[in-house]
Amino acid sequence: xxxxxxxxxxxxxxxxxxxxxxxxxxxxxxxxxxxxxxxxxxxxxxxxxxxxxxxxxxxxxxxxxxxxxxxxxxxxxxxxxxxxxxxxxxxxxxxxxxxxxxxxxxxxxxxxxxxxxxxxxxxxxxxxxxxxxxxxxxxxxxxxxxxxxxxxxxxxxxxxxxxxxxxxxxxxxxxxxxxxxxxxxxxxxxxxxxxxxxxxxxxxxxxxxxxxxxxxxxxxxxxxxxxxxxxxxxxxxxxxxxxxxxxxxxxxxxxxxxxxxxxxxxxxxxxxxxxxxxxxxxxxxxxxxxxxxxxxxxxxxxxxxxxxxx
Amino acid sequence: xxxxxxxxxxxxxxxxxxxxxxxxxxxxxxxxxxxxxxxxxxxxxxxxxxxxxxxxxxxxxxxxxxxxxxxxxxxxxxxxxxxxxxxxxxxxxxxxxxxxxxxxxxxxxxxxxxxxxxxxxxxxxxxxxxxxxxxxxxxxxxxxxxxxxxxxxxxxxxxxxxxxxxxxxxxxxxxxxxxxxxxxxxxxxxxxxxxxxxxxxxxxxxxxxxxxxxxxxxxxxxxxxxxxxxxxxxxxxxxxxxxxxxxxxxxx
Numbered sequence: 001x002x003x004x005x006x007x008x009x010x011x012x013x014x015x016x017x018x019x020x021x022x023x024x025x026x027x028x029x030x031x032x033x034x035x036x037x038x039x040x041x042x043x044x045x046x047x048x049x050x051x052x053x054x055x056x057x058x059x060x061x062x063x064x065x066x067x068x069x070x071x072x073x074x075x076x077x078x079x080x081x082x083x084x085x086x087x088x089x090x091x092x093x094x095x096x097x098x099x100x101x102x103x104x105x106x107x108x109x110x111x112x113x114x115x116x117x118x119x120x121x122x123x124x125x126x127x128x129x130x131x132x133x134x135x136x137x138x139x140x141x142x143x144x145x146x147x148x149x150x151x152x153x154x155x156x157x158x159x160x161x162x163x164x165x166x167x168x169x170x171x172x173x174x175x176x177x178x179x180x181x182x183x184x185x186x187x188x189x190x191x192x193x194x195x196x197x198x199x200x201x202x203x204x205x206x207x208x209x210x211x212x213x214x215x216x217x218x219x220x221x222x223x224x225x226x227x228x229x230x231x232x233x234x235x236x237x238x239x240x241x242x243x244x245x246x247x248x249x250x251x252x253x254x255x256x257x258x259x260x261x262x263x264x265x266x267x268x269x270x271x272x273x274x275x276x277x278x279x280x281x282x283x284x285x286x287x288x289x290x291x292x293x294x295x296x297x298x299x300x301x302x303x304x305x306x307x308x309x310x
Numbered sequence: 311x312x313x314x315x316x317x318x319x320x321x322x323x324x325x326x327x328x329x330x331x332x333x334x335x336x337x338x339x340x341x342x343x344x345x346x347x348x349x350x351x352x353x354x355x356x357x358x359x360x361x362x363x364x365x366x367x368x369x370x371x372x373x374x375x376x377x378x379x380x381x382x383x384x385x386x387x388x389x390x391x392x393x394x395x396x397x398x399x400x401x402x403x404x405x406x407x408x409x410x411x412x413x414x415x416x417x418x419x420x421x422x423x424x425x426x427x428x429x430x431x432x433x434x435x436x437x438x439x440x441x442x443x444x445x446x447x448x449x450x451x452x453x454x455x456x457x458x459x460x461x462x463x464x465x466x467x468x469x470x471x472x473x474x475x476x477x478x479x480x481x482x483x484x485x486x487x488x489x490x491x492x493x494x495x496x497x498x499x500x501x502x503x504x505x506x507x508x509x510x511x512x513x514x515x516x517x518x519x520x521x522x523x524x525x526x527x528x529x530x531x532x533x534x535x536x537x538x539x540x541x542x543x544x545x546x547x548x549x550x551x552x553x554x555x556x557x558x559x560x561x562x
Contacts, residue, residue, distance in 0.1 A: 082325070159417075161408075161411055161419070161420070162411075162416070164400075164408070165411055168395065168400065168408070169389065171358075172408065172460075174362065175361050176411055176412045177383075219399065223401075223444045223446075224399055224400065224401075225398075225400050227399075228399055
């Protein structure tokens with residue numbers, strides 16, 4: 001595949017992977033947790049590296065998963081002991097992230113683990129670092145993202161109705177015997193793993209854009225749970241395509257441009273989507289007013305006609 | 311025949327303030343039970359503690375002589391309407407189908423037959439025309455009927471409901487009470503948290519008066535007396551009483 005092709009395909013897979021997680025996070029009103037997790041996994045990565053001295057993907061995944069879970073648990077603990085919910089998120093993730101940055105600069109300054117890269121990623125370099133699987137050469141990031149996407153799809157499908165009921169009505173879910181707490185931590189683990197798999201391509205900051213923005217846009221268009229996933233994946237794919245060519249045209253960061261495009265799609269959704277879109281609402285109101293005006297003038301002319309007929 | 315529900319000394323506290331203190335009572339099968347008490351008496355918390363939705367400091371609940379784990383599928387829970395997100399992207403039929411999840415089992419999809427049961431339940435509550443309607447477009451009463459239909463689709467032998475009559479229209483209230491009466495005739499047990507004293511006596515044949523502790527329990531005519539209500543409501547009763555006496559001609 002061409003250089004261009006690998007970048008776009010990797011972007012689309014990152015988008016799909018993030019969309020699955022994002023829909024669940026958005027519906028559970030946990031969008032900001034993904035922001036926290038995507039930052040704290042850096043602490044997980046550097047800790048895993050310091051403990052094992054390797055940088056292979058599997059070790060990184062474990063490190064990220066542990067850090068992500070730890071983040072959610074600490075946030076939960078703080079919230080339960082009376083800290084404001086959003087302050088608990090803010091305190092936890094900045095502390096963990098800062099510790100991660102500290103450890104990188106102190107102990108891991110000379111390896112491929114720099115803060116800039118982890119934060120911003122660089123999808124432009126994705127095609128250069130290849131691995132060979134069954135004799136086929138492919139970018140390492142592509143392989144990594146594919147595996148995680150596959151996991152996400154499996155888990156989303158396997159627990160489909162459990163995700164649905166525990167998101168909509170946790171009380172009923174518990175009463176039905178659905179393992180609500182397990183699903184919560186599973187989602188947090190999936191968020192961490194997805195974040196770290198997307199690091200090479202989009203980085204910690206922009207991965208949040210891919211998790212939240214397409215899902216939030218899809219929410220405005222559809223009133224169906226399954227379509228929300230489909231639409232979210234579609235919007236993030238469209239953002240990757242348009243983002244890539246916009247970047248090429250304007251000579252800017254590709255991942256940045258892709259993330260900007262998710263914002264553009266959100267804006268379009270916000271203005272036009274369904275019954276709630278601002279523009280749609282204004283148009284509808286105009287139409288209604290015109291109809292009322294017509295009706296009013298018709299009613300006003302009624303006595304006139306009566307008089308003539310009578 | 312073992313009791314439908316046997317609550318043994320349940321205590322619940324949120325951050326050091328006790329919400330429930332050694333609540334103990336039992337409910338025989340086939341009764342329509344009202345849990346009545348003033349605001350903050352711990353009525354909803356009691357239901358949640360019984361169903362393991364909030365942690366208990368101590369005490370336990372026994373269902374049909376068994377622990378909760380073993381009888382989950384025969385217990386239908388109807389949370390307060392305000393406790394769920396009605397903006398969730400789904401339709402009425404889908405919500406009712408959730409009631410079947412306990413029967414469907416892990417990793418499986420609801421079958422056609424489950425959807426059929428769900429639709430019939432909606433129909434029973436006069437909501438069949440709204441099956442494909444987005445849940446957020448439903449009125450409060452319609453949402454409550456969807457919840458009731460979901461409980462019905464669950465086909466439980468014990469129903470536990472949190473304020474099903476709060477903020478609904480008269481038509482829905484009638485539909486709900488009719489459904490409860492029907493369940494009772496099928497020897498199902500229904501436990502309802504209720505705050506309206508005026509209708510309580512008419513609706514329920516068994517009553518539990520609660521104010522952090524169980525003040526009284528038993529057949530409605532034995533529990534619904536002036537002294538016992540006074541004990542549960544304290545000073546608030548004077549107001550309630552004057553309102554009630556206009557309707558029913560006094561409480562005792």
